[in-house]
Amino acid sequence: MVTCYLKYVIDPYKLNEFEEYGKMWIRLVNKLGGTHQGYFLPHEGANNIAFALFTFPSLAA
Secondary structure (H helix, E strand, O other), X not given: OEEEEEXXXXXXXXXXXXXHHHHHHHHHHHXXXXXXXXXXXXXXXXXXXXXXXXXXXXOOO
């Protein structure tokens, strides 16, 4: 199993655009056999850092 960890620097005033972008990734990852583990948006501390996790069964997948 391989988990991809993505770190985003986002514009806190463009969260709607980031949400739309994130939804596109979820569909693509699912189409390619992966699983979306979640997006994690800021709620404390820096307000411009977000994370995403996607898991694939193997590196080949």
